[in-house]
Amino acid sequence: MSTQALFGQLLIGLINGSFYALLSLGLAVIFGLLNIINFAHGAQYMLGAFAAYFLLNKAGLSYWWALVVAPLVVGATGVAIERLMLQRLYKLDHLYGLLLTFGLALIFEGVFRNEFGSAGLPYSAPESLTGGLNLGFMFLPRYRAWVIGASLVICLGTWFTIERTRLGANLRAATENPTLVQAFGVNVPRMITLTYGAGVGLAALAGVFAAPIYQVSPQMGSSLIIVVFAVVVIGGMGSIMGSIVTGFGLGLIEGLTKYFYPEASNTVIFVIMAIVLMVRPQGLFGQR
């Protein structure tokens, strides 16, 4: 096997890693404030990809527009879901939130499978990002380089917003003690709604990134979200930076596995999860 193939797999690993990072980041932000694991996250990622597809084919809006519009539209549906449904569950066991969002994921996926079948729809990358660079040791498609770079920027931007700005400080405070933060005059319910919307928007953005790489298909989210759950268990949801590092790291490990022992590439992340659970149950970056 050649180094060309090795670098090719590492590149795919980094691409997958950026999706793991973006999705687990959204899950962590939502979990922090809502105490809910958003099972619909994969479906909302799929909605983002479909939104990009519709914007291009029905409204004639390019990829660049989709990057802005799709997260806003899908995020808005998230806001509606939080206002109409999730809000009623906060006083109950957290597991009900998981069950509700699981039901929503089934509905979204079912509706799109009904409409578009299981086959994927093609979505081509914008003109300016086609082609690639020959780096000597490997060929780097421009679009893939862009996805990795853009995901990194978005991830670090989210980290900065949460850890270094006033808004983020409010958010972290509300995660610790919502009642006290509300007493200080912060509209916590609105913050919770917008946080869910933002987390869903992040998933949709990942979906737009994914549309030109994978085909746009109804079940593109469901298998991904299970891997992302394992990523979240490995990283622990305590830290934002932890989610980012774990996401990219596990993507790379998966890529390496594809090169050295392809039979295990589907399961390597789950095996790592099992090992982490034995050695450090709270996750690599989690706090007890």
Next chain:
Amino acid sequence: MKEPEIPQNLTSRDEIWEARYHRNSFLLMMVVLAIAPWLIYPQFVMLALCFGLFACAFNLLIGFGGLLSFGHAMFLGMSSYFAAYLAKSGLNLETVTIFSRPFTLGLHMAPLSPALAIVAAVAGTTVLGYVAGLLAIKRQGIYFAMITLALAQMVFFFCLQAPFTGGEDGIQAVPRGKLFGVWSLSDDMLMYYVVMAVFAAGVLLIYRIIHSPFGQVLKAIRENEPRAISIGYRTERYKLAAFVLSAALSGLAGATKAIAFQNASLTDVQWQMSGEVVLMTLVGGMGTVFGPVVGAFVIVAMQFYLSDLGSWVAIAQGIIFVVCVLAFRRGIVGEIEAWLRARQRP
């Protein structure tokens, strides 16, 4: 480990009522099930009974231990693969390949009779349940759900790639064989009553577990785990035991299903199946003894009679999930019980 003794004479009027209610419901259920195959399609009732037992086993964890497993398909599916393989081909392990290196074992066994295949499959699933349980009980609540889901996905990929499962095709044409070497199970009616007997035994066992001192401790852990710890119970052991029991009973359901329907396939290990068993339990009533059976009949009927509608079934299931969580959390049997209780105590 010394167990605190539980006083024996604390049976209240409520408990007497409850015991009578459970006994009567069980007897009624058995009568209905005994005549059911003459009135409706026996294949359907048989399928619903297998899923009913599966849902009851799942309910043992969530309803009485408070642990939401989102990966129970791994026990149902793996067990049906075990049973189907053992009943069809026996065990032929000439060589085992581990990390591309062959090891010679030279193990040969003739195909097993259905009863033995089921017993062996349950034993195998119990081991799987022990390993998965050891990992999963390290975390609680939402993490527990995510871990079980991820482990089940790992088992799914294993079943997809392992040579003995037949990959996408699964294992077809599994012989039903002869029960105890005497009665041929190719007779559909006899097969039905065997499934019904397995179901009844499984449900009675679960009832016994729930109402044993072990079950009481499990409920205490569900209500308040720190308190159960401070009283002196080693709660992880109880949770692990409940997990293994639930896995073994799910395995019983899966193995019986494989023999009765003569196949094992990937649908039984998929994550959708893990979701379906949650739905059955939720619809019937979490934490009720017979609710999951009712839920299983509802969901299986939906799939059985609406199968022409294709992906609408998945959408309908999603809607039922949402409605149940938002407005109908007690489930069908839970609502009936609440009504009966209210009537009993004006």
